[in-house]
Amino acid sequence: RTLTPLQRPQIDAGASALLAGKEALSGEEAAAYEAARRRELNRDLQDLEVHAPGVRYQSRAEGGVGGYNEFWYERGIELTRDKRTSLIVDPADGRIPYRAEYQRAAGIRGLNISNGFADSYTDRSLSDRCLMGFNAGPPMVSSAYNNNVMILQTVDHVVIFNEMVHNARIIPLDGRAHGDLRQYAGDSRGRWEGDTLLVETKNFLRETSLGGSSRDTFLVEQFRRIDLDTVMYEFTVEDAGNYTQPWTAVMPFRRTDGPLFEYACHEGNIGLSGILAGARNLDTRRLTIP
Structure with a gap:
């Protein structure tokens, strides 16, 4: 877990302004960013009655409840050791x-979602449905909580088990070819x-x-242990x-003690049924309001 974002910010506001246009920060710059970002993200310090810059939820007057309080978050407290301003190193x-055409299509999808359009469960993302997503990948990136990963190794297999969405990838090491079966996490060798x-x-x-990935994504991940407590994780997306x-x-993976939980x-998928029920309610209101 780390405060280093996947992408280098382009906005000139809030803590992100300290990263924009820089490949890496000095020690003093990093300390200033880390302190500012921790304050900015802390839910216990945010006021739902006002729209603070960068806060993406509604005020109480608009029906917002604020989600979790700060106790439940585990975002990390600092940048990676190299003080880079993004996990992405290339470009x-x-x-x-x-591609521009992807961004246009993504904008339309986002507008539909924000306006409550959900004809069926297929109109919601895999993360909405709690099937895949967040930091579980693949590829794996730092997120707000459940960042732990367990790596198990045998002679001919490796298992990558994510605490997030309890996802497990069982990866053969015996040289077998890729199968033809498509899976949410893809087919790994x-x-x-x-x-x-x-x-x-x-x-x-x-x-x-991962935003922008599709069924045609080809992913290459590399895991290399650089000391007793650190595995350097690198991935390339095509x-x-x-x-x-x-x-x-x-991104570095740091060793931690303790179990995966x-x-x-949303137990029983009740969250998704609520999303769809809300969309049907909006449909009814649109039809009945002159």
Whole structure:
């Protein structure tokens, strides 16, 4: 977990303004950003009655409840050791290289979602349905909570088990070819290249947790232990339909003691039924209000 964002911010407001236009920060700059970002994200310090810059939820007058309080969050408290302003290292601008046509389509989808359009469960994302998403990947990125990962290794398999959405990828290391079955987490195959575990994944069923990815995404992940407490995780994403070029991000995984906890999103999928019921209610109101 880290306060380093996946993409380098472009906005000139709030703590993010301290990162914009810089590849890495000095020690003093990093300390200033970390303190400002922790204050900015702290739910216990945010006032629902006002719209503070960067706060993405509604005021109480508009029906907002604020979600969780700060107790439930575990975002990390500092940047990565190299003080970079993005986990993305290629392209050099630290940004996902979206194609313009993807951005237009994504804008339309976002507008539909924000306006409550949900004809069926297929109109909601995998993360809304608590099937995949958030930080579980693949690829894996830091998020607000449940960032823990357990890696289990045998002679011919590796298992990557995410605390988030209790997702487990069972990855053969025996050289077998990729299968044809499409899965939410794709079809992964691994091999050792020196001291680095390389995992290639394709045959995704639909989008992953990563914005802009699709069923045609090809993902390459690398895991290399650099000391007793750190695994350096690097991933490269290719999807010619949505990105103008492949892009790469790097993030350290730090060892932690303690168990992984059972993850429960909305038990019995009741959250999704509420989303759909709300959409049907809006449909009825649109039909009955002159």
